[in-house]
Amino acid sequence: MRFKYVAVEYFCMTQTQTRLIDGTEVAASIRSELISSVRRIDNTGTTPQLATVLMNDDPASQTYVSMKHDDCEEVGIATRDIEIDPEAPAAELFDTVDELNADPSVHGVLVQMPLPDHVDEREVLRRVDPKKDVDGFHPENVGRLVAGQARYKPCTPHGIQKLLTAANVETEGADVVVIGRSNIVGKPMANLLIQKTDGGNAxxxxxxxxxxxxASKTRTADIVIAAAGVPEMIDGDMLSSGVVIIDVGINRVETETGSELVGDVAFESAAEKADAITPVPGGVGPMTRAMLLWNTVKAAAVATEVSIELP
Ligand SMILES: NC(=O)c1ccc[n+]([C@@H]2O[C@H](COP(=O)([O-])OP(=O)(O)OC[C@H]3O[C@@H](n4cnc5c(N)ncnc54)[C@H](OP(=O)(O)O)[C@@H]3O)[C@@H](O)[C@H]2O)c1
Structure with a gap:
């Protein structure tokens, strides 16, 4: 296999080799660029703040929340960490969201999924103030995205758009196959890619x-974005030479020695065909987290009327 780790800046010079699109590196550069915007807002006497609400006992969710807090700390965003007993009535979560909506020191509100069965997820998404909905899941924000007037782009598809730009992958005129139609990845991804903007026009x-x-669809694609949650379902036989592959999937699979994380793409066989490919882990995941910071800084800038340029 012709495969080599390269820095994003050198992608154009390595067209004869499969390029690894390094999300860890691109995300680190976005975080570092966000620091100056956070400082500018801070100088007005208001520190950007993200509140997270966790209502489940799932260790993976706890880890995700804790990583989001670490990211915030790195760029200077303050955090509020709220945990609600998963057995508590739904009203407790609704009241918490209402309080955070009303609190001017909080700029972003994130309710970590999944929620317990007795809580209506759609009701929670509707409850978060659209101006503080840094996940971009409120129906008002979904509508704005579809209409080409996005307030907050959902973090995973926004991160993928940034990754493609960083890797000099042209979307204009490209045939893109998105695998998955979820509200958090597939649908907003498709919507971003068809907008008449840079990073769109696909x-x-x-x-x-x-x-x-x-396979008949993926074989015609210039770019494949796999977000099905099925371990290694896309292999080299399903791809054309020169394809760009964005692997969103995060799947834990058993191995002889324990377990490991794999994507929706069989990395080695796909990399044989690909011009560029994201790894799992270290591809889309870090970008999702970086774009949450991006949205939180944007929310704080709007609330404080500070004019900033986001990376
Ligand atoms: N890296 C990140 O930051 C990040 C962020 C979010 C999600 N993820 C990962 O991305 C994956 C997808 O997440 P999600 O929340 O979008 O999942 P989801 O809500 O379960 O949606 C999966 C989508 O894939 C489709 N699908 C399932 N099996 C398929 C198959 N065999 N062929 C074609 N399509 C198939 C489903 O089709 P139907 O609609 O017909 O059921 C559905 O639309 C998961 O592995 C998740 O962990 C990663």
Whole structure:
């Protein structure tokens, strides 16, 4: 396999080799660029603040929340960490969200999913003030995204758009196959890619579990974005030479020695065909986290009427 780790800056010079699109590196550069915007807002006497609300006992969710807090600390965003007993009535979560909506020192509100069965997720998403909805999941923000007037782009697809730009992958005129139609990845990804903007202007096919003959679609794609949550379902036989692959999947699979994380793409066989590919871990995941900071800084800038340029 022709494979080499390269820094994003040198991508254009290494066209004969498979390029690794390094999300860890791009995310670190976005975080470092956000620091000056956070300082500018801080200088007005208001520190940007993200509040997270966790209502489950899942260790993975606890880890995700704690990583988000670490990221915030790195760039100077203050955090509020609220945990609610998963057995508590839904009203306790709703009241908490209402309080955070009303608190002017909080600029972003993130309710960590999943929620317990007795809590209606859609009701929670509708409850968060759209101006503080840094996940971009409120129906008002979804509508704005579709209309080409995004307030907050959802973090994972926004991060993917930034990754493609950083890797000098042109989306204009490209045939893109998005695998997955979820509200958090597949649908907003497709919507971003068809906008008449930089990082858009693509021709997008959205596939899902009822799509017929997936391989016939992925083989025609210039860019494949895999977000199905099925370990290594896309292999080299399903791809054309020169394709760019963004692997969103995070799947824990058992191995002889324990377990490991794999994506939705069989990395080695896909890399044989690809011009560029994201690794798992270290591809899309760090970008998702970086774009949450981006949205929080944007929310704080709007609330404080500070004019900033975001990376
Ligand atoms: N790296 C990150 O930052 C990040 C962020 C979010 C999610 N993820 C990962 O990305 C993956 C997808 O997440 P999600 O929340 O979008 O998942 P999801 O809500 O479960 O949606 C999965 C989508 O994939 C489709 N699908 C499932 N099996 C398929 C198959 N065999 N062929 C074609 N389509 C298939 C489903 O189709 P139907 O609609 O027909 O069911 C659905 O639309 C997961 O592994 C998740 O952990 C990673």
């Amino acid at each position: 021709t997008v096919t959205v596939c899902h579990s009822r799509s017929d003959d997936l």
